[in-house]
Amino acid sequence: MIDLNKGKKDFTNFLKEHGQRLTNERSVVLNRILSCAGHFDPDSLYLQIRQTGLKVSRASVYRTLTLLHKSGFISIVGKTDKGTIYECTYGIKHHDHMHCIECGKVIEFYSDELEKLQEKICKKQGFEGQSHTLEIRGYCAQCRKNMK
Amino acid sequence: MIDLNKGKKDFTNFLKEHGQRLTNERSVVLNRILSCAGHFDPDSLYLQIRQTGLKVSRASVYRTLTLLHKSGFISIVGKTDKGTIYECTYGIKHHDHMHCIECGKVIEFYSDELEKLQEKICKKQGFEGQSHTLEIRGYCAQCRKNMK
DNA sequence: TAATAATTGAGATTGAGTCTCAATAACAAT
DNA sequence: ATTGTTATTGAGACTCAATCTCAATTATTA
Known part of the structure; x- marks a missing residue:
């Protein structure tokens, strides 16, 4: 809360x-x-x-x-x-999304490594990142299994 | 071309x-x-x-x-x-965006390191990434200068 | 070539978002 | 607390990107 x-x-x-x-x-x-x-x-x-x-x-x-x-x-x-x-976004833990094209499932994930890399990339441009949205579209594990 | x-x-x-x-x-x-x-x-x-x-x-x-x-x-x-x-986006190489909240400028960037990291993260989840969208919002170098 | 259906353009219309400015409220100093 | 200063508010006018209208036009099919 x-x-x-x-x-x-x-x-x-x-x-x-x-x-x-x-x-x-x-x-x-x-x-x-x-x-x-x-x-x-x-x-x-x-x-x-x-x-x-x-x-x-x-x-x-x-x-x-x-x-x-x-x-x-x-x-x-x-x-x-x-x-x-x-x-x-106040008090909400940040996360990114994977979106399955097949079944529509949305997987939330968080990667510290990813966050840090983004910061590094911003710095290189003199850009001060405040927030970001990353959506990866593709096929989830379940759907990949079903396809085979 | x-x-x-x-x-x-x-x-x-x-x-x-x-x-x-x-x-x-x-x-x-x-x-x-x-x-x-x-x-x-x-x-x-x-x-x-x-x-x-x-x-x-x-x-x-x-x-x-x-x-x-x-x-x-x-x-x-x-x-x-x-x-x-x-x-x-027709026939154009993939890239991501930084979007300045202040002036609206859009900066394109591409990072191979970032692409590879995303692949790695997907793999961990058994997810097969097909495409993605990353938008980093914040302040560009010019606007940051003007703020001071 | 005629019939059918999609497309165009000029201008009216919509609607999210901004601006104006006099009235009002918040804050700082006494 | 009272006063002076400065930020903020609200009603409605305004802006402007985007959509809609519909008669005239153009592309396709028969």
Whole structure:
């Protein structure tokens, strides 16, 4: 379970470092995101917040998402015709994915060696990596067996 | 160098399989994409085509890009405030991407070490990798400089 | 050549996301 | 606490990439 208070504190610190303030509106958005892990898009988030009776404008939701993105609390998973899809990455252990083309199974994996190699590659370019997405598509062990 | 004729033939085949036709407009767009490798966005592509004196409407450019995407000739690298960024993947050697959160710049890179490590990781899982996508998000050298 | 079906283009339309700016809220200093 | 300073908010206007419309056009099939 994610520690809401720690989240709030960490976000406040990030804001302070940039001469910005933790307002009620930002707090509302942050809480909503931390408490319902998973993917979301800005407009749905806005509607959800409004449904709970809280008042945060669309503009503020968008502005807060930009801040949360820059601070690394959330990351962009992709963009669809319904808009940007974000996911909460705060307090979530990073992992990558293998995706079986045959059966659709998704295997999560983590490799420290891989992480370090990526860092090394970034450094070479003067690039400061914040997050990444790696998806390997292919055939899982089970499906490979079945093919033979 | 990319074989324009082979490209045309392959695209025609794809279209035929879907009961569609290779028109002059589609041909113009295809040629433009195959002959200038690299990243591009739909509107710039449209303007480039118009500059050469050829007449293809914006709508057709967008429609053709959708087709080329579905047929695997091009793939989406990312989205910026200037629109979707595509890249030609037909006959192009594989590479991965770094995406600057600040300015939207996309840096291509290739690391043999990385490819081999991924293979090794797959093997451990009994997974047979066919293709992959890696996007590292963060800040490019230029933007990091500007931040200071 | 005629019939059929896909395609085009100009401009209207959509919709995610941004911007404006006066009103308001948070913070720092006294 | 009060005041001054500065960041933030919200409603709605605005932007602009992308899609849709539909009559005119073009490619294919019979």
